[in-house]
Amino acid sequence: MSHGPLVMYDEDYRRIAALLERLVRDASARGIFLVDKDGQLIAEAGEMRGVDSTSLASLTAGNIAATGGLAQLIGEEEFPVHFHQGQRDNLHITLVDRRNILVVVFDERSSLGLVRLRVKKAGAELARVFEEIRKKAERARASGASPFADITDDDIDNLFSE
Amino acid sequence: MSFINYSSREINCKIVYYGPGLCGKTTNLQHVYARTNPDLKGKMISLATETERTLFFDFLPIALGEIRGFRTRFHLYTVPGQVFYDASRKLILKGVDGVVFVADSQIERMEANVESLENLRLNLKEQGLDLDRVPFVVQYNKRDLPNAAPLAEMKALLNPGQVPDFEATAHTGAGVFETLKGVARGVLNDLKRLSSKQ
Ligand SMILES: Nc1nc2c(ncn2[C@@H]2O[C@H](COP(=O)(O)OP(=O)(O)OP(=O)(O)O)[C@@H](O)[C@H]2O)c(=O)[nH]1
Ligand SMILES: [Mg+2]
Numbered sequence: 001m002s003h004g005p006l007v008m009y010d011e012d013y014r015r016i017a018a019l020l021e022r023l024v025r026d027a028s029a030r031g032i033f034l035v036d037k038d039g040q041l042i043a044e045a046g047e048m049r050g051v052d053s054t055s056l057a058s059l060t061a062g063n064i065a066a067t068g069g070l071a072q073l074i075g076e077e078e079f080p081v082h083f084h085q086g087q088r089d090n091l092h093i094t095l096v097d098r099r100n101i102l103v104v105v106f107d108e109r110s111s112l113g114l115v116r117l118r119v120k121k122a123g124a125e126l127a128r129v130f131e132e133i134r135k136k137a138e139r140a141r142a143s144g145a146s147p148f149a150d151i152t153d154d155d156i157d158n159l160f161s162e
Numbered sequence: 163m164s165f166i167n168y169s170s171r172e173i174n175c176k177i178v179y180y181g182p183g184l185c186g187k188t189t190n191l192q193h194v195y196a197r198t199n200p201d202l203k204g205k206m207i208s209l210a211t212e213t214e215r216t217l218f219f220d221f222l223p224i225a226l227g228e229i230r231g232f233r234t235r236f237h238l239y240t241v242p243g244q245v246f247y248d249a250s251r252k253l254i255l256k257g258v259d260g261v262v263f264v265a266d267s268q269i270e271r272m273e274a275n276v277e278s279l280e281n282l283r284l285n286l287k288e289q290g291l292d293l294d295r296v297p298f299v300v301q302y303n304k305r306d307l308p309n310a311a312p313l314a315e316m317k318a319l320l321n322p323g324q325v326p327d328f329e330a331t332a333h334t335g336a337g338v339f340e341t342l343k344g345v346a347r348g349v350l351n352d353l354k355r356l357s358s359k360q
Contacts, residue, residue, distance in 0.1 A: 005356060012169075141356075147232070148230065159234060
C-alpha cells in the first residue's frame with residue numbers, strides 16, 4: 001500500500017471538474033460533490049455553491065466509513081450505493097473506486113432512475129481518471145519532482161510565525 | 163493521507179486526537195476553534211451524545227499559513243475515548259497523517275492512558291501503520307489538577323520513544339496551540355520525506 005500523498009495537477013482537476021459539470025446537466029442534479037474516503041473534498045459542481053462543502057465532505061466520509069464497517073460486520077464487503085430521501089432534496093451516494101465517493105443532490109426535477117443511470121457512466125470515467133492520477137503521482141515521486149521534497153525547517157517555522 | 167491540489171494550490175492533511183475518555187480531546191478542538199480567526203476556520207462538527215461525550219467524531223478544518231505557495235489546511239478530528247467505541251476509532255484513524263495522544267494527568271487515569279495508547283498502536287497497525295513512524299506527539303493534559311501525576315513519571319510511562327511532548331490545561335487553552343504546531347510540524351516533515359526521491 002502506498003502512503004504517499006494524493007497529488008492532483010491542474011489538468012487532472014479540470015478533467016474531473018468537466019466530468020462533474022456534465023453529470024450535473026445529464027442527471028439534472030442540484031449539486032455534485034466528489035469526496036475522498038478520508039473526508040477531503042476534491043471537487044464540486046452545480047448550484048449549491050453556498051453549502052458548507054467541507055463539512056459535507058467530512059460527514060460523507062464518516063457516513064461511508066460507518067456503513068462500510070456495518071457491511072463487514074454482516075459479511076458484505078461494502079454497500080456501494082446509498083440513497084437518502086428527503087422532503088425536498090435527495091442524496092445519492094456511490095463509491096467511484098476504493099478511495100473516492102460521489103455525492104449527488106437532486107430534487108423533483110430529476111429522478112432516482114435517471115441519477116442512477118448517469119452516475120454509473122460518470123463513475124466509471126472518474127475511476128479511470130483517478131487511476132491515471134495515481135500513476136502520475138507515483139512517477140512524479142520516483143523522479144523527486146515534488147515542490148515539497150526540499151522544504152526546509154525555516155519554511156515550516158514561517159508557517160507558524162504569524 | 164495528505165492531498166496536494168495544484169489547482170487550488172492547497173495541501174490538506176488529517177490529524178487525529180486520540181486518548182482515553184474525558185481526557186480533553188474535544189476541549190482541545192474547542193479551544194482551537196475559539197481562538198482561530200474566522201477566515202481560517204470552518205465549522206466545527208461534533209457528533210456527540212446528549213451528555214456531550216463524543217459519539218463518533220469531532221471535526222474542525224483550519225488553515226495555517228502558506229508553504230512554497232501552497233495553503234496548508236489541517237483537518238482535525240477527535241475519536242470517542244470510551245472503550246466500547248473502538249469500531250468508530252478505527253474508522254476515524256483511516257488516512258491519518260498525524261496523531262496527538264492526549265493523556266489525562268490524573269493519577270487514577272494512568273491505567274486508562276496506557277490502555278488507550280496500546281489501543282492506538284494496535285488500531286494503527288491494523289491499517290498497516292506503525293506508531294513509531296507516524297508523525298506523533300503527546301500532550302499531558304489537566305496539569306492544573308491537584309491529583310496530577312509527576313511529569314517525569316508520565317513521560318517514562320507514555321513517551322518512552324521521546325516524541326515531542328507538551329504540558330497542557332486544555333480548558334484554559336494552555337499548551338493547546340503548542341501541541342497543534344508540534345504535530346503539524348511533524349506532518350510537514352513527513353510530507354517532505356514522502357515527496358522525496360526514495
Ligand atoms: N481541570 C481540567 N479539566 C479539563 C481539562 N481539559 C478538559 N477538561 C474537562 O474534562 C471534561 C472532558 O473533556 P472532553 O474534551 O469532553 O473529553 P474527551 O476526551 O473529548 O472525552 P470523550 O469524548 O468521551 O472521549 C470536560 O468537562 C472538560 O471541561 C483540563 O486541562 N483541566
Ligand atoms: Mg470528545
